[in-house]
Amino acid sequence: MESLEEISEEESPKERHTSSTPSWKLTAKEILATKTQNYFAQTKRAANILIQIAFSIGLSSIWRFPYLCHLNGGGSFILVYFFMLLFFGVPLMYMEMIMGKCLRVDNIRVWKQLVPWLGGIGYASILVCILVSLYNSIIITWSLSYLSNSFRYPLPWDKCPLVRNINVTDLSCLQTVTHQYFWYHTTLNASNHIEEEVETLVLNLTLGIFTVWFLLFLIMMVGLKISMQTLIFSVFLPYIILLCFLIRCLFLEGATTSLRRMVTTEFSAWASLDLWRQAGGHVLYSLGLGMGTIILFSYKSGGDNYAQVASLVILVNLVTSLLTTSIIFIVLGFWTTTSGHACIKQSVSKLMQLIDEGVLPQNAKPPKDILLLPTLDYIKWINSLPGHLRQKVIHLSPSCSIKVQKEMFMEGPGLALAAFSQVVSLFPGSSFWAILFFMALLIIGLSNLMRLLEGIVFPLQNSISIFRNYPRILSAIVCLGGFLGSLIFTSRAGSYIMYLFDDLLVPLTLIITVVFQNMALAWIYGAGRFREEMFSEMGRPLWPFSSFLWCYVTLPGLLALLTICLMQLYQGTHLYYTAWNTSGSQEVKHLYPQNSLGWVIFLSILTFLPIPVHPLHQWWSLQDYVAPDPFEKLMSKKTPMLSSMSSQRPKHHSVKSPERTSNASTRGLSMSLLRSLKPESGCLSQDSEKYEGSSWFSLPLLTSLSSSLTIRSASLRVSRQEVDIAGGSEKRKDSPVVKATRYRHATCIPWSEGSHKLGRELTCEVASVWGEIGDLGKCGVEASGPSAVAVEEEVSRLGWSCCVYVEG
Numbered sequence: 001m002e003s004l005e006e007i008s009e010e011e012s013p014k015e016r017h018t019s020s021t022p023s024w025k026l027t028a029k030e031i032l033a034t035k036t037q038n039y040f041a042q043t044k045r046a047a048n049i050l051i052q053i054a055f056s057i058g059l060s061s062i063w064r065f066p067y068l069c070h071l072n073g074g075g076s077f078i079l080v081y082f083f084m085l086l087f088f089g090v091p092l093m094y095m096e097m098i099m100g101k102c103l104r105v106d107n108i109r110v111w112k113q114l115v116p117w118l119g120g121i122g123y124a125s126i127l128v129c130i131l132v133s134l135y136n137s138i139i140i141t142w143s144l145s146y147l148s149n150s151f152r153y154p155l156p157w158d159k160c161p162l163v164r165n166i167n168v169t170d171l172s173c174l175q176t177v178t179h180q181y182f183w184y185h186t187t188l189n190a191s192n193h194i195e196e197e198v199e200t201l202v203l204n205l206t207l208g209i210f211t212v213w214f215l216l217f218l219i220m221m222v223g224l225k226i227s228m229q230t231l232i233f234s235v236f237l238p239y240i241i242l243l244c245f246l247i248r249c250l251f252l253e254g255a256t257t258s259l260r261r262m263v264t265t266e267f268s269a270w271a272s273l274d275l276w277r278q279a280g281g282h283v284l285y286s287l288g289l290g291m292g293t294i295i296l297f298s299y300k301s302g303g304d305n306y307a308q309v310a311s312l313v314i315l316v317n318l319v320t321s322l323l324t325t326s327i328i329f330i331v332l333g334f335w336t337t338t339s340g341h342a343c344i345k346q347s348v349s350k351l352m353q354l355i356d357e358g359v360l361p362q363n364a365k366p367p368k369d370i371l372l373l374p375t376l377d378y379i380k381w382i383n384s385l386p387g388h389l390r391q392k393v394i395h396l397s398p399s400c401s402i403k404v405q406k407e408m409f410m411e412g413p414g415l416a417l418a419a420f421s422q423v424v425s426l427f428p429g430s431s432f433w434a435i436l437f438f439m440a441l442l443i444i445g446l447s448n449l450m451r452l453l454e455g456i457v458f459p460l461q462n463s464i465s466i467f468r469n470y471p472r473i474l475s476a477i478v479c480l481g482g483f484l485g486s487l488i489f490t491s492r493a494g495s496y497i498m499y500l501f502d503d504l505l506v507p508l509t510l511i512i513t514v515v516f517q518n519m520a521l522a523w524i525y526g527a528g529r530f531r532e533e534m535f536s537e538m539g540r541p542l543w544p545f546s547s548f549l550w551c552y553v554t555l556p557g558l559l560a561l562l563t564i565c566l567m568q569l570y571q572g573t574h575l576y577y578t579a580w581n582t583s584g585s586q587e588v589k590h591l592y593p594q595n596s597l598g599w600v601i602f603l604s605i606l607t608f609l610p611i612p613v614h615p616l617h618q619w620w621s622l623q624d625y626v627a628p629d630p631f632e633k634l635m636s637k638k639t640p641m642l643s644s645m646s647s648q649r650p651k652h653h654s655v656k657s658p659e660r661t662s663n664a665s666t667r668g669l670s671m672s673l674l675r676s677l678k679p680e681s682g683c684l685s686q687d688s689e690k691y692e693g694s695s696w697f698s699l700p701l702l703t704s705l706s707s708s709l710t711i712r713s714a715s716l717r718v719s720r721q722e723v724d725i726a727g728g729s730e731k732r733k734d735s736p737v738v739k740a741t742r743y744r745h746a747t748c749i750p751w752s753e754g755s756h757k758l759g760r761e762l763t764c765e766v767a768s769v770w771g772e773i774g775d776l777g778k779c780g781v782e783a784s785g786p787s788a789v790a791v792e793e794e795v796s797r798l799g800w801s802c803c804v805y806v807e808g
Contacts, residue, residue: 049309050231051451052297056317057238058448059139060286062441064502065321066328067415068278070408074262074329076269080279082318088557089283089314091549092514093294095521097306098542100298102534106459107292115520120614121513125292126456127607128509132291133452133482135501138489140445141208142417143438145187148208150424150434157182157421158430160394171379171394172585177335178399179418179425180410184580188414192579194496195593198488205490210483212446217479219450220457221472234447238440242323245423245437249330252426258333259326273564274574280561281507286317290513293455307543324416331419336405343400344378345371350398360396364389375402399425403585411587412578413499453478499577500592505600508565509607515558516611522550572597 069077103110108122149156160173160181173181184190188205191197249255269275288294298306338346348370354360364385370378379402382393399422410418424433457474461467467474489498521530527547535541568574575597576589 047228047231048297049312050235052294052309052313053316054231054235054444055288055293055448055451056286056313057235057320058444059136060282061317061320062238062324062444063139063413063416064285065282066325066419067411067413068282069262069321069325070328070332070415071411072272072275072278073266073269075265076267077275077279078263078322078325079265080270080275081282081321084279084283084557085314085318087549088280088554089287089289090310091543091546091554092284092289092518093287093310093314094307094543094546095518095550096289096294097298097310098534099521100295101306102537104299106299106462107295107455108459108463110295111517111520114525117615117618118516118520118524118611119618120610120612121516121520122292122459123610123614124509124513124516124607125290126459127610128506128513129291129293129452129455130482130485131501131506131509131603131607132285133449133456134485135489135498135506136445136449136452137209137212137482137486138205138494138498140212140442140449141205141490142187142414143441143445144208144211145204146417146421147435147438147442150431150438153431155421155425155430155434156186158399158425160397161186162391162395171383172582174379174382174394174397175401175403175585176405177339177401177418177422179422181585182421183414183418187417188495188580189492190495190580191492192582193590194493194500194577194579194596197492198497200492201487201490202492202494205494206487209486209490212449213479213483213486215446216449216453216482217475219446220453220475220479234440234443238444239320239323241437241440242320242327245327245420246323246330248426249327249334249423252330252334254333254337255330257337258329261333262325262329273568277507277561277564277568278503280557281510284510284514285506286321287314288451290510290517291452291455292459293451296455296458327423328416328419331422332409335401335422336409339401340375340404341371343398343402344375346398346400347378347402350396351393354396360392361389364393375404378402412580413495413502453482496577496579500596500600503577504565504569504575504592504597505603508562508569508600508604511558511562511565512604512608515555515562518550518555518558522547522555527551569597569600 065081069081071077099110099114100107103113105113106122107125108119111121112119157179160178173185189202191200284290348366351360351364351366355362355365366378366381370381382390385393420437421434424430424437427433456478457471460474461471464474488494491497521527527550531542531547572592572594575592577592578587579590580586581588
């Protein structure tokens with residue numbers, strides 16, 4: 001592009017002796033432009049990395065990992081999780097990042113291009129995203145409920161609530177810590193069993209989940225953009241808060257013992273299949289594997305150091321999980337240490353202080369020998385007090401548990417929220433810390449849920465034309481459906497149903513989806529072939545051990561996890577949930593009823609269904625298409641032949657006689673397509689011979705056959721007029737056929753714009769794929785595919801038939 005200095009040079013010859021100055025200025029401008037471009041590229045790359053980190057340190061690390069670690073014995077679970085994170089999380093995350101980087105398409109089209117007959121994997125991943133987003137919304141609602149209560153002082157979970165009817169005795173709050181009581185009684189209003197009061201909705205949770213989905217709808221409508229500074233602040237703020245919490249918790253009673261218990265490993269616990277199942281499921285859940293979000297992230301982001309990005313994300317995920325778990329284990333140790341006689345001693349001391357201050361009357365003074373009696377005698381003494389005084393004593397009692405609590409205390413999914421509500425109460429100005437923490441947790445949850453919804457909305461907009469033309473309709477449908485589907489979790493048994501989703505349904509569907517993804521790339525497409533093609537595209541080899549891990553480590557491990565899940569689901573004897581016993585003020589374990597396990601099986605099959613349905617739909621569409629006699633239209637067209645171009649055609653496409661039309665329609669041309677159409681990734685080389693033997697289980701012929709099934713007209717129309725776009729022949733509007741290049745990145749341009757220009761000179765190669773030119777009215781977008789066949793599919797889907805295929 002000409003600069004102003006160059007123009008002034010041409011108009012003012014007198015200034016030729018100063019030509020070095022304009023040249024220097026031009027160079028400086030170019031350098032400045034290059035630096036600016038590099039800055040924006042690096043900023044975008046950093047922003048995408050931060051988004052990926054924020055997704056991995058979200059609810060999975062702060063909410064889910066601590067209670068799974070507590071449930072499975074602490075150090076044993078951490079060691080197994082680290083092992084699976086290293087050998088499963090890193091290679092699988094790297095695999096999805098490379099696919100998104102290479103193919104540059106969303107998580108639906110990426111599998112249609114790699115292995116067309118497994119194109120339903122993308123739709124299965126969307127269904128998994130829907131399931132995860134449904135029960136993640138109730139977790140955000142819980143955070144919103146705690147946030148709304150944080151504006152009260154003193155905080156409502158620090159003391160037992162006052163009972164309005166003084167004639168009703170409720171001593172259950174004294175038999176547990178007030179934070180657990182607040183969780184089950186105030187936040188959830190939980191029932192005693194998963195089948196009880198499912199139809200009864202809790203008002204505060206129903207309003208909260210409506211608020212969450214309404215906020216998501218507004219964000220999607222407005223298209224809120226987050227600045228780089230805001231993104232950095234939202235990522236590092238939770239770490240600042242968690243570090244403050246950890247420092248404060250280290251001074252609590254029993255902190256050292258709790259940390260020692262967290263890192264203690266019992267190798268006998270490794271024999272538990274539940275431990276391996278839950279650790280493997282959490283690796284997939286925490287990293288977002290199988291949901292399509294990583295592919296979408298890599299598709300939109302720049303850069304190519306995905307091995308470093310994957311390692312960084314996994315390291316941050318592990319550090320965040322361990323930091324959060326340390327805080328919660330210390331709080332659990334503090335609860336158990338201060339329970340029983342220690343709690344009675346603390347309660348008596350506080351009552352005597354309140355009596356001396358005149359807050360309580362003298363008849364509220366406990367017996368002198370109360371500390372020598374069993375703990376239940378203290379509860380009996382409180383129950384013997386007059387009604388109004390009894391309620392006042394209960395309300396002013398400390399937040400500890402009079403009943404002795406053991407190490408396995410509070411094993412349900414609300415552990416993190418109850419523990420953090422205890423931590424914020426330890427700080428002066430506890431309401432401020434509560435607002436700060438639960439606001440950060442709400443923002444993290446909303447950003448994670450937006451990421452999941454993006455993985456649902458964006459691919460569907462690309463696949464369905466009405467949603468692409470009216471994107472707000474899809475956003476409204478997704479948010480409305482999400483709200484209606486999430487109402488089940490706001491019932492009195494909703495927390496138990498959410499635990500059913502989190503413990504059984506979502507891990508099973510994730511494992512099934514990732515198994516098919518790994519098998520499609522490593523065994524069917526060929527890991528060795530994929531490595532060679534990535535090397536030819538990127539100019540450097542992939543991670544050295546990726547092929548071996550994809551073929552012989554991750555896939556067998558995933559199949560073993562799937563077997564464990566199916567065995568336990570079939571037996572159903574070791575599958576239980578943690579419920580709240582109101583009368584005893586303690587958690588109890590119940591086996592899942594058979595109808596609940598039936599719902600898990602039904603929803604799992606429903607999620608898996610698109611994978612076998614997609615090839616059947618392709619086959620059925622092909623049968624519908626070939627049912628009519630194709631030769632009637634061909635005989636009626638009577639298109640003339642261009643003899644001048646016959647010498648440039650491939651041999652298997654030359655038409656020798658009219659009799660050849662009927663013979664070659666089902667044999668010659670179809671076989672030539674099978675020979676020529678190898679399934680190729682987007683950045684892939686054209687030489688198919690060098691990939692033979694790259695994978696011992698590669699199925700090039702079967703995949704080529706499935707690719708050829710998507711070509712609607714190639715094997716049926718043989719009497720065609722040919723125009724060679726590589727030879728620079730005349731550009732005629734009435735030319736019905738052009739030859740297409742077999743490139744992944746191909747761009748449709750109007751025939752009138754020429755076959756060699758699209759912003760720069762492009763060289764085209766002749767291939768065995770044919771396309772028709774019709775109306776010249778709709779052209780000008782980019783389409784991608786493993787060959788020009790995918791471009792033809794995209795053009796056909798959009799209703800275009802006017803384009804020349806050139807290299808993009």
